Amino acid sequence: MxxxxxxxxxxxxxxxxxxxxxxxxxxxxxxxxxxxxxxxxxxxxxxxxxxxxxxxxxxxxxxxxxxxxxxxxxxxxxxxxxxxxxxxxxxxxxxxxxxxxxxxxxxxxxxxxxxxxxxxxxxxxxxxxxxxxxxxxxxxxxxxxxxxxxxxxxxxxxxxxxxxxxxxxxxxxxxxxxxxxxxxxxxxxxxxxxxxxxxxxxxxLKYGQIEFPPKPLASASDAVLAAYWYEVGLVYWEAMHFMQDEVLSQPWRHSMMQLKGYLPDDLAQSLVQLDDTVASYLLEEETSTLAQLASIKDIGLIMLSIGMWLQQQADQ
CATH class of the missing domain: 2.40.320.10 (Hypothetical Protein Pfu-838710-001)
Structure with a gap:
């Protein structure tokens, strides 16, 4: 194996x-x-x-x-x-x-x-x-x-x-x-x-269901809860593009704001700024909104930075 x-x-x-x-x-x-x-x-x-x-x-x-x-x-x-x-x-x-x-x-x-x-x-x-x-x-x-x-x-x-x-x-x-x-x-x-x-x-394709990570207990550590909301956000982001439905940007944004509460100040602030950027795109009545969102480099960079921080917490 x-x-x-x-x-x-x-x-x-x-x-x-x-x-x-x-x-x-x-x-x-x-x-x-x-x-x-x-x-x-x-x-x-x-x-x-x-x-x-x-x-x-x-x-x-x-x-x-x-x-x-x-x-x-x-x-x-x-x-x-x-x-x-x-x-x-x-x-x-x-x-x-x-x-x-x-x-x-x-x-x-x-x-x-x-x-x-x-x-x-x-x-x-x-x-x-x-x-x-x-x-x-x-x-x-x-x-x-x-x-x-x-x-x-x-x-x-x-x-x-x-x-x-x-x-x-x-x-x-x-x-x-x-x-x-x-x-x-x-x-x-x-x-x-x-x-x-x-x-x-x-x-x-067969079951038409989005698979989310198992929700941890409320008593779980901050690192575990942060990892949960991080992965929930990743699932919503992918599902938004699979279903071609920008409405799923709302639960994605909610997940990011839940995640923010467990992050150090610099990463939390980067999520706030990212949310503002995404919100500005969503206010525009464009048919290419999803493509525009997928072209924002900061989304990938910020999620990778948070992923590295979370990985470091898990390794401690």
């Missing part, structure tokens, strides 16, 4: 070329095996579950990935969002075709609800993702990472959703390097932190 730790960033299609140019230029500073652009991949992922969403309810996802004529079977646990980053268990096997090999699950510590294995006969393909992946190896002094840009779609019998995102995956070293590099990218290109995985997008 491997533990995958990644920082995901939303990006709008009109800004992808700028992000790729930034990554190309970064690699050209010092070309080596751990800092270079890699070949672009065309990926197909078929995700499997029962009609009753047995795996999803147990916190697991199972897929077959086709890449360059090879097939890879993957099982992932839901894991946890570590203050905007995803940490989850992952098992992978090369398989001969696009058919699941369920015997491989003997290597996975299944949750109790799945151990009876009766669900295996009811597995069906519930959605799939098709996307092009551009890949860069990036090296900072204390961090090695893989950065990918994915563009494509999630499709199912219930509808489809767009994939347009960047992922920074830790390969070795200090995980804070993911945030530090993301900040340098966000200074050049408007991006926003995302906690919504491709698998969650597929599930959302």
């Amino acid at each position: 491997a533990t995958e730790l990644e920082l995901k960033l939303m990006i709008q299609p009109e800004h992808v070329a700028s992000a790729c140019a930034f990554l190309d230029q970064w690699c050209q500073r010092e070309v080596s095996s751990d800092q270079a652009r890699l070949p672009t991949l065309s990926l197909m992922n078929a995700y499997f579950d029962t009609e009753e969403a047995t795996l999803m309810e147990a916190g697991m996802a199972m897929r077959i990935r086709a890449v360059n004529g090879q097939f890879i079977q993957t099982v992932k646990t839901r894991g946890s969002n570590r203050v905007g980053m995803h940490a989850r268990g992952e098992w992978e096997w090369t398989v001969p075709s696009d058919a699941l090999d369920l015997s491989l699950l003997s290597e996975v510590p299944l949750p109790e609800s799945l151990q009876a294995l009766a669900w295996q006969d009811a597995l069906v393909e519930v959605y799939r993702t098709d996307f092009e992946r551009q890949v860069w190896n990036i090296r900072l002094p204390a961090t090695a990472m893989e950065v990918v840009c994915d563009q494509g779609s999630v499709t199912s019998s219930y509808g489809n959703d767009r994939i347009c995102e960047l992922e920074l995956e830790l390969k070795s070293g200090d995980e804070m390097g993911l945030y530090q590099f993301a900040v340098q990218l966000a200074e050049q290109v408007p991006v926003q932190v995302s906690v919504v995985s491709k698998a969650q997008k597929g599930v959302r």
Whole structure:
């Protein structure tokens, strides 16, 4: 089993070329095996579950990935969002075709609800993702990472959703390097932190529900409550663009104001200023309001700065 730790960033299609140019230029500073652009991949992922969403309810996802004529079977646990980053268990096997090999699950510590294995006969393909992946190896002094840009779609019998995102995956070293590099990218290109995985997008198509983090007890520490409101805000921001409904900017703003109460003064003030900026855009009667909001660099920069602060609190 491997533990995958990644920082995901939303990006709008009109800004992808700028992000790729930034990554190309970064690699050209010092070309080596751990800092270079890699070949672009065309990926197909078929995700499997029962009609009753047995795996999803147990916190697991199972897929077959086709890449360059090879097939890879993957099982992932839901894991946890570590203050905007995803940490989850992952098992992978090369398989001969696009058919699941369920015997491989003997290597996975299944949750109790799945151990009876009766669900295996009811597995069906519930959605799939098709996307092009551009890949860069990036090296900072204390961090090695893989950065990918994915563009494509999630499709199912219930509808489809767009994939347009960047992922920074830790390969070795200090995980804070993911945030530090993301900040340098966000200074050049408007991006926003995302906690919504491709698998969650597929599930959302079927159930039409937005998945929020579990609410902590009122007696939880300030750091825990701050992390909760931070992630709630990230979910609302992504949902606003998925649903193309600027009305969701209101619960997003509410979440940010709840978060403000747990932050140090400088970060709290940055949220107040950001709220004023967003409010000014919302007052304008423009059909492109969501696109304009997604082009505000400060949104990504401020959320990354808060994410770094929250991560530091969690590590204490």
